[in-house]
Amino acid sequence: xxxxxxxxxxxxxxxxxxxxxxxxxxxxxxxxxxxxxxxxxxxxxxxxxxxxxxxxxxxxxxxxxxxxxxxxxxxxxxxxxxxxxxxxxxxxxxxxxxxxxxxxxxxxxxxxxxxxxxxxxxxxxxxxxxxxxxxxxxxxxxxxxxxxxxxxxxxxxxxxxxxxxxxxxxxxxxxxxxxxxxxxxxxxxxxxxxxxxxxxxxxxxxxxxxxxxxxxxxxxxxxxxxxxxxxxxxxxxxxxxxxxxxxxxxxxxxxxxxxxxxxxxxxxxxxxxxxxxxxxxxxxxxxxxxxxxxxxxxxxxxxxxxxxxxxxxxxxxxxxxxxxxxxxxxxxxxxxxxxxxxxxxxxxxxxxxxxxxxxxxxxxxxxxxxxxxxxxxxxxxxxxxxxxxxxxxxxxxxxxxxxxxxxxxxxxxxxxxxxxxxxxxxxxxxxxxxxxxxxxxxxxxxxxxxxxxxxxxxxxxxxxxxxxxxxxxxxxxxxxxxxxxxxxxxxxxxxxxxxxxxxxxxxxxxxxxx
Amino acid sequence: xxxxxxxxxxxxxxxxxxxxxxxxxxxxxxxxxxxxxxxxxxxxxxxxxxxxxxxxxxxxxxxxxxxxxxxxxxxxxxxxxxxxxxxxxxxxxxxxxxxxxxxxxxxxxxxxxxxxxxxxxxxxxxxx
Numbered sequence: 123x124x125x126x127x128x129x130x131x132x133x134x135x136x137x138x139x140x141x142x143x144x145x146x147x148x149x150x151x152x153x154x155x156x157x158x159x160x161x162x163x164x165x166x167x168x169x170x171x172x173x174x175x176x177x178x179x180x181x182x183x184x185x186x187x188x189x190x191x192x193x194x195x196x197x198x199x200x201x202x203x204x205x206x207x208x209x210x211x212x213x214x215x216x217x218x219x220x221x222x223x224x225x226x227x228x229x230x231x232x233x234x235x236x237x238x239x240x241x242x243x244x245x246x247x248x249x250x251x252x253x254x255x256x257x258x259x260x261x262x263x264x265x266x267x268x269x270x271x272x273x274x275x276x277x278x279x280x281x282x283x284x285x286x287x288x289x290x291x292x293x294x295x296x297x298x299x300x301x302x303x304x305x306x307x308x309x310x311x312x313x314x315x316x317x318x319x320x321x322x323x324x325x326x327x328x329x330x331x332x333x334x335x336x337x338x339x340x341x342x343x344x345x346x347x348x349x350x351x352x353x354x355x356x357x358x359x360x361x362x363x364x365x366x367x368x369x370x371x372x373x374x375x376x377x378x379x380x381x382x383x384x385x386x387x388x389x390x391x392x393x394x395x396x397x398x399x400x401x402x403x404x405x406x407x408x409x410x411x412x413x414x415x416x417x418x419x420x421x422x423x424x425x426x427x428x429x430x431x432x433x434x435x436x437x438x439x440x441x442x443x444x445x446x447x448x449x450x451x452x453x454x455x456x457x458x459x460x461x462x463x464x465x466x467x468x469x470x471x472x473x474x475x476x477x478x479x480x481x482x483x484x485x486x487x488x489x490x491x492x493x494x495x496x497x498x499x500x501x502x503x504x505x506x507x508x509x510x511x512x513x514x515x516x517x518x519x520x521x522x523x524x525x526x527x528x529x530x531x532x533x534x535x536x537x538x539x540x541x542x543x544x545x546x547x548x549x550x551x552x553x554x555x556x557x558x559x560x561x562x563x564x565x566x567x568x569x570x571x572x573x574x575x576x577x578x579x580x581x582x583x584x585x586x587x588x589x590x591x592x593x594x595x596x597x598x599x600x601x602x603x604x605x606x607x608x609x610x611x612x613x614x615x616x617x618x619x620x621x622x623x624x625x626x627x628x629x630x631x632x633x634x635x636x
Numbered sequence: 637x638x639x640x641x642x643x644x645x646x647x648x649x650x651x652x653x654x655x656x657x658x659x660x661x662x663x664x665x666x667x668x669x670x671x672x673x674x675x676x677x678x679x680x681x682x683x684x685x686x687x688x689x690x691x692x693x694x695x696x697x698x699x700x701x702x703x704x705x706x707x708x709x710x711x712x713x714x715x716x717x718x719x720x721x722x723x724x725x726x727x728x729x730x731x732x733x734x735x736x737x738x739x740x741x742x743x744x745x746x747x748x749x750x751x752x753x754x755x756x757x758x759x760x761x762x763x764x
Contacts, residue, residue: 543700546700604696605673
């Protein structure tokens, strides 16, 4: 029953460095038609190097085959279900790509005069309007390049708002179920992070919240539906508690796929939120992006939005930087424009009623998985969920099998693993988000694989503990890789095995991300 | 693993051992088990003031980065330098040789909020 990834005859691919032979190359440069300059004289001797040790010298066909083979090892949404919870790995419709390739959009240059860019600006204006309508908020910036960037932009708006009233305030409240980027954002924006303990339903505890909010509270950062995939039923009451003390409600829009066309954050008290275009609005996700993290706000935060902002002047659109209270630019030009085009294409191709249907299907799919898998996996918060469902490995852990092992075994069945060990408030979490784009056939295949693994855990746990069996590389030594990373290949391939992460941090003189 | 009787413990899984005006702080065996293989430890330099209940550093495992909270206020006298090159010691001997920092206590240190070895073990029993 298990599916097997098709493998090339070359079962394992060498590093490109190892294919090198001196003097080979895959390029030809034209003859120099300008006077030759000696770089050592122009830049200084110490800035010029003679070569790079071990730099690969290979032909064009070797480069093409090397990277093409590697690309076939990849798993992608175009190959199958990608149930990575919290990531909304939905199919990216080809209409998005077709529209993004229109000459007038694909070749538009950001320095093109505004009068020649009206079409591109119209795309931006319509996307702004659509996202404001969907979120129920008043104004928006499309500049931020992804979700975490949007979060930082949003919290800087909150800070500017409070600052304008004489006091930026001191702390931000973050529920213990939050995405890790929330506390990181608050910290980078100069706020102290205060954790808010969830109640036994995994929701915001209103009493706890009322106790925690005071005149030093700048905002609450909340994800709704929360990371358990459950709608925060008391969100409007929570917002009232914040607003009564002059604090804001920031919503992490990571889970917006459960709300589009059904509920609008602006209607339940949210002051500011980011939207992940690469999640909810089907722009390419992964492979390093680029993403899109627009930030929508209620009108009281609009004066602080990044500049330039788009405005209509008669029948023309124009960029304006005449917003003296703005926090300034957060990105060059106008955001990741190609991503904005795709998001608008997705919205218009669906239209309002079908965006709502997509939401309904996303919720239905996740509940179907919950219903079929609950006889086999522990459900720590057993209630109807929205677009994703979180199980725990409690039953399997009794046999010594943890969520990470189940995920690795899932690879043998041909599926990308679900999200492992998140949210942190569920011990040994299996976080599954199918999205609306999966058919019942595809979902059943995944569910059957999960059930088969649950049986294996009962009857032959070693099979699961040693998975994956069908990949080119099985388990890598991730502990040694983290403790003593070798980050550069050399011909000897045996550089400094004693180097530790601490040495690298010291050497690079950089702060470790936390 | 043995939870020494003369240590005090926090619900965030740190331990503290006080001798005179010096306190030694570490993480518990339960904490290292939950974290899994520890790969990096970030500690404050001597001279840093740490405040009871506030984060003073972090421990990174293959799974996650976790803040470490000060069980008690004081000034850092010494950090365990050996952990920079051998973070695995935290998995092997968390209650003894893999201590994290030594603190010089303010005159009137308050321990009333800390757990005894028996209470801590009961707490981790109910938590899991």
